[in-house]
Amino acid sequence: MNTLLPTTLVGSYAMPEWLIDRARLAGRFPPRVRALELWRPAPDHLEEAQDDATIMAIHMQERAGIDIVTDGEMRRESYSNRFATALEGVDLDNPGVALDRSGHPNPVPRVTGRIRRRHSVQVRDVEFLRRNTDRRIKITVPGPFTMTQQAQNDFYANEEEMALDYAAAVNEEIRDLFAAGADIVQIDEPYLQARPEKARQYGAKAIDRALQDVDGVTALHVCFGYAAIIHGDRPHGYDYLGELAGTRVDQVSVETAQPKLDPAELAPLRGKHIMVGTIDLNDPAIETPETVAERIRRAMTVVPADKIIVAPDCGFKYVPRNIAFAKMQAMVEGAALVRATL
Template sequence: MKKLLPTSTAGSLPKPSWLAQPEVLWSPWKLQGDELLQGKQDALRLSLLDQLQAGIDIVSDGEQTRQHFVTTFIEHLSGVDFNQRKTVRIRNRYDASVPVVVDAVARQKPVFVEDARFLRQQTTQPIKWALPGPMTMIDTLFDDHYKSREQLAWEFAKILNQEALELEAAGVDIIQFDEPAFNVFFDEVNDWGIAALERATQGLKCETAVHICYGYGIKANTDWKQTLGSEWRQYEQVFPKLQQSGIDIVSLECQNSRVPMELIELIRGKKVMVGAIDVATHRIETPEEVASTLRKALKYVDADKLYPCTNCGMAPLPKAVATGKLQALTAGAAIVREELSR
């Protein structure tokens, strides 16, 4: 019998200090060559062990083998010049120096497939693998070739699809596409963003998920959240069309956010990964706080479709905090699971 309320994480978990500088996004590797390869695999095993010991049901690589959830994928593609940089506005929030698209983009070889195969060998639990979504990828680049956000997104969607099909063949159970850009560019999401996302999932038989959040707990994001008013209704713009899409699971941010819970009703019928852990604070939730968030969500999503999760990745958090939050997530889910079984 399938477990009710299976827990998972949105993606990244802290890296060990011997691999990269802790609590820093985009932290450079401390090892190189074969040592780096071995170090990444050791970190992946440790991250998996942390998840299993905390009782997480759907496990991941904790993104131990990548520096950044978007750029690490793009680094492996041709057509993008990482030595040439231009400044762009990321998700209308902050300026960043980014690589330039100088030619047609293409995937010469698999990017994460070996890592996924390695993870699959380590566990019998269901595994989830995260890839950047097409719209979020174009938002982290300067396009000097296609000169069309939409066209570049479609090219990335085809490339992501090649990778996703090979990840599925390597034994991945859920492929998640990270699309924080869906909370910003509403017209584009509805015009072609969801269609491009579906192109990335074409032909997949495993489950597919889209993760839409308000970002890591970094200053640029927390400052932006302060400007959003008393209710965050961004999801309202994209959920109706997402509900009509072929994506199986929608992953969203609910803990300590001002997202009105009733917006989940707009994706009725989909499985929902409910973010019940706030990644923008070092305070560890109590199991009861997690349970309370899940109970509120249950008014709008059937119990067999609710997957307790974290709001976003936890790479910038201290390891002890992240571990405590994972334990709170599983303990909170257990409380509600018990209530549902009565």
């Protein structure tokens, strides 16, 4: 990193009401199959509207002073379904069912054949992002372990075999995303925390297969689920975190603000760069820069400053746009406060 304590988003940014029905989006778990009914523009105007929303998200990040810019994930109904439903081996007409992380059944991709990537899914997203900013850029893809947990397996002998084929598809996509101009590619793996027992069986193996022979900076995101969707008490610690220390990934994104995470939990990851979540998206109150600075300093008691990337906890897509921007500004200003003392 060229900047000490660089700032970035986990991936998503607040989606505008003119683009997507935010009330319907927030009133359900993130869709695992396509949910085109959530979009407000007519189908023949949807891509143009998503492009315009992406330009808005880029502009707001630049205006706030974000160092590593994302596309805000403005083309996705959820972080995972756009990629997961573009793969060969999935019956899109007859979805399956799987339990979400809160234990409720959800429609999911039904795997009826060998998982393979037919074509690149997000290359245009990276090219568009690259054309519209001169800052470092990051793009996110769903992780193989999480996609395995969000599918009904009607083909493979076991989940590990399916996860490794998902990983091969992700690997092909990541290579193309770097070739298209991405500076960082992030794998989203929230279900490593939600299903730690299975994660210990084959999670790290699937991640390393997804990153095999990849030439570029890679990140991995773990979390406790969207605050806007999963209500009630948040866990105060991770069941699956230290296991990532031995994987090929360069950066690990960790929520620390919402769970008030003990910085000691970050110790096993000291060899990685850590995206430290400093914005609590379970609380609509806008943090002061001083609050953000204090959260960064807490992480610095365990992690060297040159290994810290400043980020929010995940779920910005559900936050009202005015609050999202103000929180993002506070995050950038908080990082600047700490940077000035180093």
